[in-house]
Amino acid sequence: MAEQQAATVQLTLADGSVRAFPAGVTPRQVAQETGMPVDELVCATWDGELIDLDRPLETDGRLGWVDAASDQGLEVIRHSTAHLMAQAIKRLYPEAQLAIGPPVENGFYYDIDLERRLTPEDLEKLEEEMRRIVAEDLPIRREVVATDEARRLFQELGESYKLEILAEIDDPTVSLYRQGEFVDLCRGPHVVSTGRLGAFKLLNVAGAYWRGDAQNKQLQRLYGTAFPTQEGLEAYLQLLEEAERRDHRRLGRELGLFSLMEEAPGFPFFHPKGMVIRNELEALWRQEHIRRGYQEIRTPILLSQELWLRSGHWDHYRENMYFTQIDERPFAVKPMNCPGHILLYREGVKSYRDLPLRFCELGLVHRHELSGVLHGLLRVRAFTQDDAHLFVRPDQIQEEVEGVLELMDRIYSLFGFSYQLELSTRPENSIGTDEMWEQATGALRQALERQGRQYRVNEGDGAFYGPKIDFHLRDSLGRTWQCGTIQVDFAMPERFELEYVGPDGNRHRPVMIHRAIYGSLERFIGILIEHYAGAFPLWLAPVQGVVLPVAEAHAPYARQVWERLREAGFRVELDDRDEKLGYRIRQAEVQKVPYMLVVGGREAETGQVTVRRRGEREQVTQSLEELVATWREEVAARR
């Protein structure tokens, strides 16, 4: 009797029902018997843990399903594809040693140690080999072996990186995965056979250090991506192409917005058209800040080195700073605006009635970033922060943080960005007491929670002087960018002995809230270029309209139209070049000008313009005054 009991297991299925199965039954068999679409399943969960579909079940438990459409399923597919690639690598280059091969955000990679430098053509050959292995439809089998045995195996195979990994494993057993002649040390789970894979593409090769440490040997990292379906893969590859088409470095050049030159690496030049965008962003920013009681200031770019010693930047930020000398006195180029704002705060005695005091500045800061990380406008060495420092009483923190959250919503929504929030806590190399950090972190958390906001916690990623809330914008391609930030700081007021006189006549210490919305004007502009693919809304467009006379005879009227629109305050160009109308329309389209205004004999007679919108074929003929009214409304609404 006892034997019979041991021979069955009670499984709680996804629908909540409990059924008995013979011990050693596999999830795949259960799926078949319960009518699950087995082909759509990637693996299973066993009491919450991911397992293979062919894992024998020996005890009672809760069985769940993971299909290809789920995030977990996708990860498993990618992980299995990484193994598939590794097998192909070993077939083509038996001398290659395998390091690690995990799934990552948009695919997977495998780090390998191989003398030969792999080229894109090699990737194609690898892909072909992978397809062969898929066609072979090799079962992928999990095997549990003693750790010592695994050591012997990888010793024999000459896989020294696997041995290094094994050396750190204390468990008595480890799991291996075998598919055909290939075996890898792996926790799993994996799909049941190589035939289940197929929608993949190898993307590129890059260098990566073993264990991410520059002291270690540099390996070749092969990146690829994989999806449950060919359509999913193609959609992703299209997204990559679209992202390339929108690359702000390319559009910035094509649309004449900005330049980066060898003479000033990491220090962008703005062209007249790029400046228009900048100025419009600044105008919006000022409007929204003044409305909310901020006061704009401007502080110097060079400040005495002593100030940076006192602020803690010397100790915590020196490697990122530029230094110079003036009359033999050491100065630093500011990497942040806060010390300057603090100096202004300290001018004169502050009363509790002055608080909250909201200083804002479009402050140009310089930071020495590693040469290898520079990237267009998105990672530069000089940039303009739309910075503000709120000097507040401790009891005002929450309300002020909530005010900033509201301002962020206002500005981001104008551009159609949604965002995610991240709360970053105390990093290792930081100033201030534990108590201060707890208080500051608590204040941020409270503001978030009171507003019912969703947020993620990022342990140890705060600024050296305080915790922060970061805003990760989601753009029109679904990519995320870190822009806004709110940081609560008890440390700087302490260091600089900031004070205000309270209602009790005593001196009290204010709290500082650092915050930025765009983050950096340069970066934000780069993001906007990609977000809009260069097709800016009317209020931001460097050129809002082009007047196009049909033929030379219409040039005088076109000039009148052009002048009238410029008088009305719009950025309009006149294209009366001796070219066909179709050609000039194409030019305006390529330059992504929002409005094309065609004028010929008909329009000249009636005092009208024929309006063609960017990207549209239909057009309307309307009076100039009607057009001005529409534009005014469109610009005012920043649509």
Place this chain on the structure above:
RNA sequence: GCUGGCGUAGCUCAGCCGGUAGAGCGGCGCACUCGUAAUGCGCAGGUCGUCGGUUCAAGUCCGACCGCCAGCUCCA
């Protein structure tokens, strides 16, 4: 910063095994005077990133430097 790749006309790119530089687009000129995404013809434009080396000869080979691109965070 590190590793790998790349650097030729304003832009995109060709240029074999070393023999002295080419196209398209753009620009300029001329013709056409044109009604909605590229009219035709012609002309100009390059110390081949910089410096040094090898060679009778270097865009091409070697070295250094500068810049750009990708990656360097994801831990069986």
